[in-house]
Amino acid sequence: MLETVQEHWTEEVIHGQASTVTDSTQGKPEAGKGICSSCSEALAAPVSPTQESTGEHPIIVRPRTKEEPQQGTAMRLGDPSVIASVEKPSSARSNSGSRTNRCTKRGSLSIEQAIQNYLQDQRNHNRRPKTVEWHQMALGLLQHYLLSECYLTLLSQITETELQGWFEFLSEQPTSQGTLRTRGTIASYLRSARAFCRWSVRHTALEQSPFVHLPLLKAEAPLLQLLEPEEWEGLLLACRPPGEPDVQGELATVRNQAILWVLADTGMRVPEVCGLRFSDVDRERGILMVQEKEGARQRRLPLGQQGRQALFAYLDRRDSDLVGVVNQRTICEEALFLSATGHPLTPNGISLFFGRLRKRAGIMRKGVDPSLLRDTFVVQYLLAGGDLCLLQELLGREESASVKRFLQMRNERQCRMGTVL
Known part of the structure; x- marks a missing residue:
């Protein structure tokens, strides 16, 4: 049996909160109607005279106010025993509570929310929109796989096993276009997921990255693809704009052919071609001089016979034909290759130029661009x-991607055939 400590009600409680309790024999509910058996027994029990005189209630316990000390406990301000007994458990509970909150937060964070937090953090650090978009696509594929194939929704549930399964899923399942993903694409997806897991560990969302013991997939170097002779002839024929030939059309034709021959004979990059000036052309020796940076040594790039003829034909007609087409004041006299309006060509303009050439020539394969001409120049030079x-x-570079791929291709061929290329 539990012992009930009975306390006296004050006048304020009697008149303010329990004013209806005036007679112990009145207002008693009947047993079994809306109250439990223990309460009915307590109400049915006889009330002592002391209870009647003091208005003491047998069941309701008056709440203790902050000013009233607990009965039977002597407390003195500054008592070391009291301070120790109160402060130590409070500190322990605080530390335990903080650890519990961190564990609860870490264990309850959803994958979707963690991805959104990571993407927002990337935007806050001024990452490029294309980079954020790529992370969003890669992590979206990871989230879809974990939800649909593994039925996982929490970040803490991701392990090395799920990531290995995701890699196999990406390798075997085709894209929405019905094509399989390349090894390089899958490797970039895994790099994005690894960066996300590392970020989660730094922000205490994960205790350990599941990539710790998982080797990262390395993308295979793409093989060199050369420009076919038929494609080269098609590009040269496509240099002539459609329609009736006129002065502007003839000028565009010789300019386009000169650009193609310069790229094919020198292996120059597009920004270098756009940066050529009249003073960079040595007509006597058939050499183009390229200076990458201020104070750096100039590179001297020789042109072949056909390249010289194409470039000189453009130079002979450029100024005289442009004067009859555009205002002479708008002509840039320093730049070598000019647009139809007399302004220097830009890398974006050359990219659009190659797009028009491919369309006119009927070339359907992708990658027919200035970089393909550069790779073709490297291979032909070494062969x-x-x-x-x-x-x-x-x-202009000690380490060229085209040279690396060529050397790798040559070494692989030597291993297969046992001969020197």
Whole structure:
């Protein structure tokens, strides 16, 4: 049996909260109507005279106010025993509570919310929109796989096993266009997921990254694809704009052919072609001089016979024909290659130019662009017995992606055939 400590009601409680309790024999509910058996027994029990005189209630316990000390407890301000008994458990509970909150937050964070937090953090750090868009696509594929194939919704549920399954899923399942993903695409998806997991660990959303013991997939270097002779002839024929020939059309034709021959004979990059000036052309030797940076040594790039003829034909007609087409004041006299309006060509203009050439020539395969001409120049130079060190000087870089891919292709062929290329 539990012992009930009975307390006296004050006058304020009697008149303010329990004014209806005036007679112990009145207002008693009948047993079994809306109250439990223990309460009915307590109400039915006889009331002592002391209870009647004091108005003491047998069941309701008056709440203790903040000013009243607990009965039977002597407390003195500054008592070390009291302070120790109160403060130590409070500190322990605080530390335990903070750890519990962190664990609860870490365990209850959804994958979707974690991805949104990561993308927002990338935007806050001024990441490029294309980079954020790529992360959003890659992590969206991961979230879809974890939900549809593994039935996982919480970030803490992701393990190395699920990531391995996601890699196999990406390798086997085709895209919405019905094509399989390349090894390079899958590797970029995995890099995005690894960066997301590392970010989650730094922000205490994950205790450990599931990529710790998972080797990252490396993309295979793409093989060199050369420009076919038929494609080259088609590009040269497509240099002539459609329609009736006129002065502006003839000028565009010789300019387009000169650009193609410069790219094919030198392996120059598009920004370097756009930056050529009249003073960079040595007509006597058939050489183009390219200076990458201020104070750097100039590169001297020789042109072939057909390249010289195409470039000189453009130079002979450029100024005289442009004067009859546009205002002479708008002509840039320093730039080598000009647009139809007399302004210097830009990399974007050359990109659009190649798009028009492919369409006119009926070339359907992708990648027929200035970089393809550069790769073709590298391969033809080395196959003709050119020196590798001199080639690196011509390209302007000690480490060229085209040279690396060519050397890799040559080494693989030597291993298969046992011969020197």
